[in-house]
Amino acid sequence: MHESNSIDRSRSKNRWNLGAKEGIDESRIAERLLESILDDENTGVLLLDSGLRIKEASSVVCWILRRKRSQLLNVSLEKAAEEAGVIRLPIDGTLLDGAAFRGRSYSSGTGEKRREWLLDGTPLWEGGNVIGAHVMFRDVTQVLRLEEQIRHSDRLKMIGEVAAGTAHEIRNPLTAIKGFMQLLGKSLADREMHRELDYVKIVASELERINSLVNDILLLSKPKEVKLVATRIGSIIKEMLPMLRNEAVMRGTLLHYESWPEGPVIMADKEMLKQVLLNMGKNAIEAMGTGGVLTIRERRTEVSAMEVAVDIIDTGPGIDREHLDRIFDPFFTTKEQGTGLGLSICRRIVHEMGGTIQVSTGPEGTIFSIILPTLSRSGELGTGLGGALPFDVV
Secondary structure, eight states: OHHHHHHHHHHHHHHHTHHHHTTOOHHHHHHHHHHHHHHOTTEEEEEEETTSBEEEEOHHHHHHHTSOHHHHTTOBHHHHHHHHTOOOOSOOGGGGGTOOEEEEEEEESOGGGOEEEEEEEEEEEETTEEEEEEEEEEEOHHHHHHHHHHHHHHHHHHHHHHHHHHHHHHHHHHHHHHHHHHHHHHHHHHTTOHHHHHHHHHHHHHHHHHHHHHHHHHHHHSOOOOOOEEEEHHHHHHHHHHHHHHHHHHTTOEEEEEOOTTOOEEEEOHHHHHHHHHHHHHHHHHHHOSSOEEEEEEEEOSSOTTEEEEEEEEOSOOOOHHHHTTTTSTTOOSSSSOOSOHHHHHHHHHHHTTOEEEEEEETTEEEEEEEEEBBOTTSSBSOOOSSOOSSOOO
């Protein structure tokens, strides 16, 4: 046991003496470490004295309190929050009584810039007395969003299972009704009962609408098998554009396509992705009413070279904020004749291909971005920016 401790101390000593052997000032290393902690965008550090006055604040704390570091030093925490017009931080005098705390939640920012934090506070002791405290801020925004996505997925799964069972129960009597209506229509046609035959045609048309809805529900709950092939997304868009252009002409909408001819290769089900693009393009045209401009744009993503994005941009009035969180929910729709399944199915298809759909909206229009992973020249996930591939690209 003593021998093991001796080895550990030796290793530790050698590690910390590494800077000295290489001619590096160890104090400079410690300084750089401190700077990196203070500049970390996901971690905040706040140092307080015995009067809860700010003695040190990292860049995160400065952002939360909307002040420069020099404006916060030696200012009381309460006054700093008041001057910034933000909700007071959940830090109180109990820290000075020697009581640490863990996991206090705090929210900062609004809209897309909103961030969620967990705060851990620890008193600083000297000679049996508390001389101050330090508080660590941990950014848990992505964690909470992921938890919400998991809860959302669980809800969708349950809805899908219920919907699938219901759809099967509807389909059985629907088939029987459709068959008898066809027999009735033939009988009326033989008797030249044209008015009654028109009624039968209306019923048959409505039955087709119900059948289409049942098919959508089944696709949502259990999508078709995805058949992935290597392709460039531009080829899929070009096959889909004539159908979308006809829809645009009917509504007086201008259609603009920004292609990326040498864009990366992706693995996708061409027919299903074409369905997604067509559905979302039609949604954008309908959102603008008469007129407007629909832009379909291929581009690189800002986040990763291993992804390609297709933006579907309209110049409509935008999506209401209270509706934004629900647009992908099954059966949620603002259209009078809509089923609320289109976007749910689109997202399901894109997820099956390893991608995501993002949306941003405002009074000047809405952007739906379909993000898909790309392939490298070796055929693995990577940048895929042109070059020969070990398989055919269709």
